[in-house]
Amino acid sequence: MKNLRLTLAIIAGKVLIYMSRLLGHQGTSLPGQIARKIYPRILRTLSANIRREIVAITGTNGKTTTSNMLAEILQQQGYSLVHNRLGANMLSGITTAFIEKSDIYGSRKFDYALLEIDEATVPLLLRETRPRLVLITNFFRDQLDRYGEMDHTIKLIQEAVKDQEIEMLLNADDPLTANFQAETGLKCWYYGFDDSSYDNCRVMDSREVRYCAFCGHQLEYEKYHYAQLGQYSCPQCHSRNPERDFTGHELEMSPDIELKVDGMALKSPCQGFHNAYNILAAVSLARLLGVEDENTKKAIASFKPQAGRMEVFFINGKRVVLVLVKNPAALNQTLASLIYDPGRKNLFFALNDNAADGRDISWIWDADVELLEYENVMIEQIVCSGQRSGDIALRFKYAGFPRERIKIETELPRAIELAVQGSVESSNILCSYTALFTCQRILMEMGKRSEAGEEKEKAYQPQS
Amino acid sequence: MAHFHLVQLYPNLMNLYGDRGNLLCLQKRLEWYGHDSSIENINPGDSLDFEHIDLLFMGGGSEREQELVLQDLASKRDSLMKAVEEGLPVLCICGAYQLLGEYYRSHEGKEMQGLGLFSFFTQGLKERLTGNILIHTTLNGVEESVVGFENHGGRTYFIDKRLQPFGSVIKGFGNNGEDKKEGIRYKNLLGSYLHGPLLPKNPQVADFFIKAMAERKGFRIERILDDSLENYAHEQVKRKLMG
Numbered sequence: 001m002k003n004l005r006l007t008l009a010i011i012a013g014k015v016l017i018y019m020s021r022l023l024g025h026q027g028t029s030l031p032g033q034i035a036r037k038i039y040p041r042i043l044r045t046l047s048a049n050i051r052r053e054i055v056a057i058t059g060t061n062g063k064t065t066t067s068n069m070l071a072e073i074l075q076q077q078g079y080s081l082v083h084n085r086l087g088a089n090m091l092s093g094i095t096t097a098f099i100e101k102s103d104i105y106g107s108r109k110f111d112y113a114l115l116e117i118d119e120a121t122v123p124l125l126l127r128e129t130r131p132r133l134v135l136i137t138n139f140f141r142d143q144l145d146r147y148g149e150m151d152h153t154i155k156l157i158q159e160a161v162k163d164q165e166i167e168m169l170l171n172a173d174d175p176l177t178a179n180f181q182a183e184t185g186l187k188c189w190y191y192g193f194d195d196s197s198y199d200n201c202r203v204m205d206s207r208e209v210r211y212c213a214f215c216g217h218q219l220e221y222e223k224y225h226y227a228q229l230g231q232y233s234c235p236q237c238h239s240r241n242p243e244r245d246f247t248g249h250e251l252e253m254s255p256d257i258e259l260k261v262d263g264m265a266l267k268s269p270c271q272g273f274h275n276a277y278n279i280l281a282a283v284s285l286a287r288l289l290g291v292e293d294e295n296t297k298k299a300i301a302s303f304k305p306q307a308g309r310m311e312v313f314f315i316n317g318k319r320v321v322l323v324l325v326k327n328p329a330a331l332n333q334t335l336a337s338l339i340y341d342p343g344r345k346n347l348f349f350a351l352n353d354n355a356a357d358g359r360d361i362s363w364i365w366d367a368d369v370e371l372l373e374y375e376n377v378m379i380e381q382i383v384c385s386g387q388r389s390g391d392i393a394l395r396f397k398y399a400g401f402p403r404e405r406i407k408i409e410t411e412l413p414r415a416i417e418l419a420v421q422g423s424v425e426s427s428n429i430l431c432s433y434t435a436l437f438t439c440q441r442i443l444m445e446m447g448k449r450s451e452a453g454e455e456k457e458k459a460y461q462p463q464s
Numbered sequence: 465m466a467h468f469h470l471v472q473l474y475p476n477l478m479n480l481y482g483d484r485g486n487l488l489c490l491q492k493r494l495e496w497y498g499h500d501s502s503i504e505n506i507n508p509g510d511s512l513d514f515e516h517i518d519l520l521f522m523g524g525g526s527e528r529e530q531e532l533v534l535q536d537l538a539s540k541r542d543s544l545m546k547a548v549e550e551g552l553p554v555l556c557i558c559g560a561y562q563l564l565g566e567y568y569r570s571h572e573g574k575e576m577q578g579l580g581l582f583s584f585f586t587q588g589l590k591e592r593l594t595g596n597i598l599i600h601t602t603l604n605g606v607e608e609s610v611v612g613f614e615n616h617g618g619r620t621y622f623i624d625k626r627l628q629p630f631g632s633v634i635k636g637f638g639n640n641g642e643d644k645k646e647g648i649r650y651k652n653l654l655g656s657y658l659h660g661p662l663l664p665k666n667p668q669v670a671d672f673f674i675k676a677m678a679e680r681k682g683f684r685i686e687r688i689l690d691d692s693l694e695n696y697a698h699e700q701v702k703r704k705l706m707g
């Protein structure tokens with residue numbers, strides 16, 4: 001046996017993965033963490049088994065969905081891959097993903113590795129692996145970043161990729177990535193959206209001001225596609241969006257997404273402008289990797305969003321959508337998607353303040369909840385739940401939603417029951433992280449019961 | 465129906481952890497009381513006419529941002545103090561509160577002058593004081609509990625012992641985690657470390673400002689609002705803290 005320690009680390013990791021799954025955990029970080037203690041070079045060694053490319057995917061929002069879409073595309077093309085698909089995106093989670101796929105000798109080969117990586121961890125990843133392509137979906141600041149950590153992270157990423165054999169794929173509509181080519185000297189590919197009917201020119205109060213990456217002056221926007229992504233220019237140094245290599249155009253959300261990427265027509269069951277960006281990013285990356293269009297189209301058409309990333313259930317004839325919201329940007333995008341949905345609906349929000357949710361829930365006030373014009377979006381009632389049900393109820397009250405249609409029910413099962421009642425066509429179930437899996441389980445059970453009920457009804461129908 | 469003119473100082477720089485929610489809260493409550501209001505944003509370089517404003521608000525910001533606004537604010541210092549003496553309602557949260565004092569000393573030992581409106585100073589430490597907080601205060605003669613979320617590296621100490629805090633700490637840290645004092649209160653000015661934001665879950669504090677604003681216009685607010693949701697949210701945090 002060539003490397004006993006490596007084998008030991010892999011076996012320990014595999015046992016831990018197996019055990020934590022038995023216990024009902026997803027088992028994503030701990031196995032990698034322990035294996036790294038046993039054999040610190042494990043990630044370097046295992047990642048050397050990738051035959052074609054290692055692709056790293058980072059950014060504030062959309063990295064999990066984008067990398068999952070790309071995984072579908074590559075599998076459709078018939079490639080084997082290692083992928084931390086459950087979204088554990090620190091080095092330990094990535095190590096777990098390699099261990100899970102590896103044989104005990106650490107010698108099994110794969111075509112690709114798709115590594116979703118936390119922004120701040122990119123420099124560490126580059127010390128242990130050699131990605132050839134790095135995709136940055138976007139950099140969104142949130143309230144946690146007022147101490148300038150984002151600028152610092154961007155600088156660290158730029159320093160880490162500089163002088164390496166790396167090509168970057170970046171969002172042309174995000175001004176924070178505009179200076180990557182100048183700062184790193186690397187080949188940078190850009191994707192972005194052409195004008196769409198969903199653009200707006202309105203500036204919301206809390207929309208954070210963006211500054212020019214080159215000279216620091218406040219930017220002027222001609223158009224916002226989605227949040228701070230849009231067409232901008234700098235009145236001082238006259239820089240503007242980088243030229244696009246991949247263009248998304250003819251976007252339709254009705255509410256499922258249809259769009260073209262440089263003429264290639266795509267359909268997706270996903271919704272919302274943020275998902276249109278995820279599709280554009282994944283398709284651009286697939287083009288760079290030389291995937292055939294037919295495979296890309298098929299994969300995008302069949303890709304269903306994951307738990308909490310707009311998962312859809314059907315309960316009592318209603319469409320029920322489960323969404324994880326953990327920061328102002330995520331809440332904004334979820335609310336924005338309601339604007340495009342013309343039917344009558346209920347809204348549900350379970351807000352917890354455990355450590356994994358963030359103890360400070362004030363971010364709900366940094367979101368543009370006022371964005372919804374409540375007389376037009378046809379929301380019948382808003383059910384507020386979770387440990388901070390009061391706070392979220394107040395947020396909607398002060399955004400102008402009528403008090404008498406705000407309900408508080410702290411118990412999740414009863415609260416969800418309330419939210420899927422009535423004559424509405426759909427319910428939107430929003431929750432913070434620690435409420436997500438409970439809500440998902442409740443909805444799955446309700447979905448099954450509702451399906452069984454329908455079948456029973458059919459069975460009782462008189463034969464004619 | 466009266467019109468109230470609310471001013472937010474440096475919204476792009478001084479607005480942390482949902483502080484803007486304080487203004488949204490005041491605006492909605494004024495509307496429910498049957499009045500009209502507008503919010504004016506003042507950025508560095510803009511002039512500020514204290515004659516025509518009903519309330520001044522400034523939220524939190526980092527050291528870097530405090531330094532950026534300080535120069536601009538210094539030019540407005542004397543007229544601000546005069547307005548405060550005349551009873552202008554002012555709400556300063558976190559970093560804005562620190563700016564009202566004599567100086568701020570960072571944990572690296574760098575000293576930054578404050579506006580010196582009040583005789584206190586702030587010592588920055590690396591370890592932040594973070595968490596839900598409950599304080600007691602007296603507003604319009606009534607003892608009230610106030611809840612919020614604090615998150616500050618600075619420890620604020622009163623040099624002039626006659627200064628009156630906003631409230632006394634029941635759970636949490638407050639000004640410095642030592643003397644049980646939270647914030648500062650002077651006439652209709654409140655300085656406080658409480659984010660959350662402060663006003664929506666503490667409607668009695670919001671109404672303290674609204675009553676003061678109305679009084680300055682020569683009338684009283686008579687209507688009583690339905691604060692059942694506000695009180696529910698308030699109690700929820702209180703229960704969490706008191707176990």
